[in-house]
Amino acid sequence: MPEKPYDHRQIELKWFESWQDADFYKAEENTAKPKFYVLEMLPYPSGTLHIGHIRNYSIGDALARYKWMRGFNVLHPMGWDAFGLPAENAAIANKRTPREWTLQNIAAMKKTHRRFAFSYDWDREVSTCEPEYYRWNQWFFLKMLERGLAYRKKALVNWCPKCATVLANEQVVEGCCWRHDDTAVEQRALEQWFLKITAYADELLSDMARLEGGWPERVLTMQRNWIGRSEGAEIDFTLAGTDTPIRVFTTRVDTIYGATCLILAPEHPLAQQLLDAEGKARAKAMVDARAGRDPGDIDKEGHFTGHYARNPYSGEEVPIWIANFVLMGYGTGAIMAVPAHDERDFEFCRKYAIAVRPVIRPVDGALAVEPGMKEAFTEYGVAENTGQWSGLPSEDARRQMAEYAEQNGFGKAAITFRIKDWGISRQRYWGTPIPVIHCAKCDIVPVPENQLPVLLPLNVEITGTGRSPLENVPDFVNVACPQCGAPARRETDTMDTFIDSSWYFYRYCDARNSDMPFDPAKIAYWFEIDQYIGGVEHAILHLIYSRFFTKMMRDIGLIKNNEPTRRLFTQGMVIAEGTKMSKSKGNVVGADMLAEKFGADTARMFVLFAAPPEKEVDWRVEGAEGIYRFLGRVYRFVTRNAGKISENGASDRKVLRKLHQTVRKITDDFETRWHFNTCIASIMELVNVLYAEEENLSGAAAAEVIEKLALMLAPFAPYLAQEIWDEAGKQGPVFRQCWPAFDRELAKEDEAEIVIQVNGKLRARMSAPFGTPQEELIARAKEDEKVKPLLEGKQIVKAIAVPDKLVNIVVK
RNA sequence: GCCCGGGUGGCGAAAUCGGCAGACGCAAAGGACUUAAAAUCCUUUUUCCGGCAACGGGAGUGCGGGUUCAAUUCCCGCCCCGGGCACCA
Structure with missing residues (x-):
């Protein structure tokens, strides 16, 4: 066959037109196939898709296509996160309505999407700015109300x-x-x-145990930090000379005998009562100075209220202060300061010359001596000078003292969360x-x-x-x-537009339902999401709101699942020629440019090849050119060898072995770790072998190679894969065929190559049949002509053989 | 400060369970084809030493220790880079 040059425009246009009206990617509920729901985060319709989007969708598309070929009933939808501020800004700038602007952007981006031939079921497209969608936001709101x-x-x-x-x-x-x-x-x-959302704080935290393994550890850690559960106790001090309780939250009641003052947040209601005019002015100044500042940069500042509080354990009266580092929004907005056992309190009390009184000693040491402490002792230890709890390990004292407070009606064990309720009002x-x-x-x-x-x-x-x-x-x-x-x-x-994205993936399951947000039966079939793919920047906001919505929807009886997403994958960013892409730098790599210049296949394969998907990728023109060359190399081989007639099969065994090894490797990667960069590298290796062995390849072997090459490329480069399929004279869409099987025997090498080391250094190699006994390997290694001289006059201390791999001889 | 990642050629990277470090690609150099160029195909490319050469020898995965016959991989200590959290009592 005569070789044809690789013309990406012609090939992609041809199949683009041929696929226009086909609905290959329709997901059905009524099927015996196992379901697989793969989802990529829906984009904000800014007007253009860029290479970062392409990476996200190429990962999802490779997986979706692979799962189709493995016989799954795949749900792979796409939609638009269409409400939001940029539309209003654009409206002011361009004299267009937000709706016009948004719809036009969606149309433009969808066109690009189509051009890249991602395998979406567009019949399920969701656009969150449409009344058909947002009415259910309102409906959920009423249910929550x-x-x-x-x-x-x-x-x-x-x-x-x-x-x-x-x-x-x-x-x-x-x-x-x-x-x-x-x-x-x-x-x-x-x-x-x-x-x-705080009503679900505990559950949001504890259910993370189920996500373990399926979600990246660092996302779980970020969510745990965000929820910020903290176990401690609430204790009522009393305003001296009155019965007015002042409730503080502490995680270390065991240190309460060391409390030397009580500090209120400047906004604390009681502070407003206790403070004189000057004090109030100080409090206001503290609040204003705090707004928008990095908390770590603000020096601790306080102001004595002139009043005292009574410690319910010791009966001691301590001064009441206000201070800028006490937050109204956490705990009760009031703390007891125990400078001897808390770094922040220590810093504060030293600054204002407030007493420091140690009450916990290290298990194997003495109680610190005051004055003279250089820093707070914050670890657990043994309580001292703490009334009836003296001598107890401080963890025991902590527990017992909380119980005591509860029995005597001035406190209780309590749990505090850092997460706050979700403010959703926007004046927009x-x-x-x-x-x-x-x-x-x-x-x-x-x-x-x-x-x-x-x-x-x-x-x-x-x-x-x-x-x-x-x-x-x-x-x-x-x-x-x-x-x-x-x-x-x-x-x-x-x-808040995060409401929209908190449940859109449920709507995909029943996108045109006008009576309900969705039919629960359909959710029961499709959920949980088997694989969610998106950027790590949504680790907290979107991904925690989504979990909250799922629990809320479960509690109003709509769904049965506790979590939306079984597995989450966070892909790395794409940067451009070493710097972060941004509109202001003007270095955004647009998807349309990529499709035009290199073709959709090259763009997809570039982002998959440049690095493993979780890592950052640097866009480089030369890198894309390399992929383009590779696709051309594949195409030219195929056009030269499709329909080849030759009986000369001297290289068949070698080529078919490599072919089956390649299928094995890619299959394994799809099932486990998604290192598509090495998948593509292995196809490149195969093609290198094909070029070397082309002369002596039989027609039958060439046909097998071409067929499987098309199938293996289908998840990564659907246009070229289809063109190869067509060149091979095969019918139908290549991505609806079965994923190729590999023959374990064929993939095996004839003999094992054994590395011979002397004292751990590589000295020689030999081949031996698989399964050669260890003694025999050692014996043969000793006789090797390169090894022999190294053993002469030496004493063999030890010899290790790893079957089918290696012999190491240790000499002295 | 605390919690995660990560550090391998000129560059992106690979080595999946402790067993050949650098697969694959980029860039670079050389050659073939061509009137010429592009494209394409082939070859070389971690580094140092010896040799005209085939080749031989040493070093090498951020640094320092350790475990092991064997460490990019496991353990301890440190340095650097990226990300997250950070008065949360």
Whole structure:
């Protein structure tokens, strides 16, 4: 056969057109095949796909196609995280509505998606900005409202002046906005809607045990830190001379006899009562100075209130201070300071010359002497000078003292979490309207379910001023109260867009259902997600909200699974020529450019080949050119040898052995560790052998090689794989064939190559039949002509043989 | 400060269970084909020493120790890089 040059444009265009109307990737519920749900994180429709997206989808697509070929019923969907701030900013800049802008972006990105031929079931496409989708956000909200999981409270909230909206705690990164790392977040007091994620804090934490093994350890660690469960006790001190309790949270009650002052957060309600005018001013200054600053950079500062608190154990009275390092949002907002046994308290008390009193000694040492302590002793030890608990190991004292507090009514063992309820109110337009109505008489009235969806009005002027643009839409705001009929106001806040992405993967299972968010039976079939693939940047926000939503949906009886995702894979970033890609640097590698210049197959294979999928990949033009050359090499071999007629099979055995070894390697990798870089390398090795042995390859062997090459390439380079399949005269889509089997015997080498070492150094090699006994290997090694001289005049101390691998002779 | 990753040629990397370090690719150099170039094909390419050469010898996976017949791989200590958390009482 005459060789043909590899023309990616012609090949990809041809199959693109041929596949246009085919629905190869439809997932069905009624089938005897085992199911496999593979999911990639849905993109924000910014307008263009870049190489980072391509990497994410290429990993998922390789897996999805492999699973299809292994006979699974694969669900592989895609959608759009279509609400969000950039649409509003674009609207202000371009005089277009957020909706127009978003829909156009989706259309453009979908076109690129199609061009890359990712194996999605597009019939299940979900776009979160459509009423058909967001009405179920509203529905879930109402369900949560009924159950007390959604509530409203006035709260100090994180406010980003640039976004002109509220941020969730999770969206504040080192005191700055997660989108604007140069903008300090301010604190404002606003009436806000919250979801009670803390109701599930314990379960979110304990269920991580089930995710162990399937999720990356570091994601679990990040979530554990975020939830921040801490066991301790709440203890009531009393304001001296009164019965007013002041409750503190501590993890170390055993140190309470060493408490030398009590410290309130500056915002603590009691502090406001106790402080004089000057003190109040100090407190306010502390709060303001804290906003948006890295906590580690702020020096500890305090102010004595002039009042005292009584220690319920010792009866001692200690001064009450306020201090900037005590947080209102954690525990009770008040602490007992035990400088001898806590580093922070030590630093604070030294600064203000407050007494330091050691009450815990090291197990094998003496109690520290004061004055003279240089640092706090924070470990457990033995309690001393601690009343009836003196002499106890401090861990025992800790437990017993908490019980004592409970028996005597001034405290109890308690657990505190770092995670806080999820603030979801946003003073923004392009999001899901929160379905409640404010009535002067009836207060907060949920929108009746049969009136959903509360439609987001179109043609709204976007001002970007910080008040919801919806407030300026009278038709939207002015409604009759559903309960009493009186004129009322509709809620104008919209929901955090993380709501949208918290359950979208359920909607894929039943994307067109207009009566329910989804049919529970379909969820029962498809869930849990067998493999979720996305960036590690979502380790906390999206992945913890999703878990929360799943538990909430289970508790309202919609689903049975406790967790959404069995296995999670976090792929590494793509950087461009050594630097992080960003719009402002103008070095974003766009998917359309890649498809045009190199073809979709090359782009896909490049991102898979450059590094194992969990690692960072550096985009390099030369790297892509290398892959392009390789695909050309494959194609030219195929076109030269398809339909080859030759009886000369002198190289057949060698080539077929390599072929079956390659199939074995790739199959193994798909089943275990997904190191597609080495999979592709092994195909390259195979092709190198093909080039070397081409002359002496029989027609039959060539046919087998070409067929299996097409099948092996199908998950990575579907266009070229199809073209090869076609060249080989085969019918139908290559990616719907069975994954190739390999012959264990054929893949075996004839003889084992045995390495011979003398004192651990490689000195010679020999071949021996598989299974040659160890004694025989050693005997043969000793006779080897390179080895023999090295043994002369030496004493053989030991000889080790590893069957089929190695002999090591130790001499003296 | 604490918790995870990671450190291997000029570069991206490989070595899956303690057994040949550097597969595969990039870049570079040389050759073949060509009027020429591109493309393609072939060869060389960790490093040092000896040799015209085939070849031979030594060193080598961040650094220092240890275990072992044998360590990129396991253990202890340290250095550097990346990420996460960080007054959470």
